[in-house]
Amino acid sequence: MTQNAKGVVRVLHEVGLHARPSVRLTQLAKSFSSRIEFGPSDEGPWTDVKSIVKVMKTKTPKDALLHFRAEGTDAQAAVSALIALVERDFETET
């Protein structure tokens, strides 16, 4: 069944969405089948989380808010997992 999910989180990483956080974000996003996007507000503009090129282009700085939205069979799980990743400062789960 197709779900819609939304969520918001603050980027705590010292230099924002730089190379390593972006890699972790896109890798995790790709493990879900849903279409997942993020933007600086809940009205976009929206960026495909599965594309590292697009994610890096947003040049998202530290302390910026990330609004996630997802659509698909695992939308809720995807948004929860991505928010958890940003909250633990992009560290891999231990």
Next chain:
Amino acid sequence: MVTLTGTPVAPGLAVGPLARLAATAQVARPCGSRAEERDALAAAIGAAQEELAVLLARTGNADEEGIVAFQIALLEDEELTNPAYAAIDAGKAADAAWRAAMDLQIDDYQSSDSEYFRARTADLRDLFERVLGQLAGNGVEAIPQGAIVVADDLAPSRFLATDWSNGGLVLHRAGATSHVAILARARGVPMLVGVDATKLDGHSQALLDAQNGLLILDPDPATRRAFDRQRTTYALQQVADARYLATEARTSSGERIRVMINVAGPDDVESLDPAHVDGIGLVRTEFLFHGRDRLPDEEEQYRVYRRLMEWAAGKPVTIRTLDAGGDKPIPGLTREHETNPFLGVRGVRLSLRHPQVLNVQLRALARAAVGTNLKVMIPMVTLPQELERCRAMLAHAVEQLAAQGTPAATPPLGMMVEVPAAALAVEEFEAAFYSVGSNDLIQYLSAASRDEPELTSVALPGTGFLRVIRAICEYGNREGREVSLCGDLASDPRHIPALLDCGLRTLSVAPAALAAVKATIAKC
């Protein structure tokens, strides 16, 4: 003989033939059919991905892994590769199509306002050259071992694929924050940046002195002999010191000396082994407050402190509350245009005038202290009342947290000893521990500014300073309170015998000085 200067970004000395790396050659491939060109590009990208996967498996640490993983992720992204395939469909050859697609990305990064994003241009060029090399049917030219490599810039993956034993690196464009500089420091490869590579024509041998920022071309015999002596001394010293890194520090008579490190935050300890230290003697928390438009909140500070406690795994970690002012201004917090900032509203004097800022920090510290060996240290204490006001605020913070059901603990509260009036009367302060801030204490005792180059011979740890240290140590021993020293003095092997002689048994030093300090202690 020609001597060029540059900025050292990774220490060390190297000697060898000059190896100049040319920029990527323009490869000309005959253009096949569209299907052939699409297949050629796909095969080249696939081969590049395999090369990167091999590199990833070989990487030695998190920095290296991050750089290679970023390039792998870029190659997997259709956003990057689709424009290249589109260019082939429009009639371009695979190499020209790849060049056009990558130029688009590189230009975007190159024009960024942020130094960080501009530095990533090197990663994109690296990827560009890797795929292009595959298309041309050959890998990139190998970098000779044991050479002084000079280039405009160097791709991180080429750095990783090179054997750097006895070699060195000189780049024109890269900065201290570039990936290559990070890798060079991690691998111990001497490296200079900002050297004008156009002045190298006609030279073949080079001496690289990344201690003093010099590149000496075709040295005369006397210079060469002097450099070889310097290099031998340095190498022997490194080898001799390294043996002490992983061992507990003991004097020649077997007395145990605790050696801790001074850090600015979690990034500083990431590459260090906690087994090599007796704890963290000083965490400067100013870094949390710098280069940003708002102060860090409780949650953010808590996470940072917690990461440090996790790294230390039970060993003591002394976290100093915000020590702003003096030479460390923070916009919106410290005062502007003080006539004499080092004698002004700084350290605890500033914190007590901004209790809301100090309260947030104390709450975060009390939370991070749960189940850990965290200690809190107050900077620039002059009067006992200042320490008592901090103690009351800490107690209040713990009560507040308890009332709202948040786990918190009261960490031991100690003080920096850097103001002479406090240093001469430590018995008046109810501190759990005393840590001597030698940089400030020396400048105040000698009335000589520490940033005045003409006064370096005046601002010395003389008899007066050592007498004060001895008195503090005697008091600490008598009362069973720990005394340590966390200034630059402790990192300088020349001063260690005198400090131990005064009775100091705990030193906190720069991480890079750990091995040398332990080696020096063993000879005391």
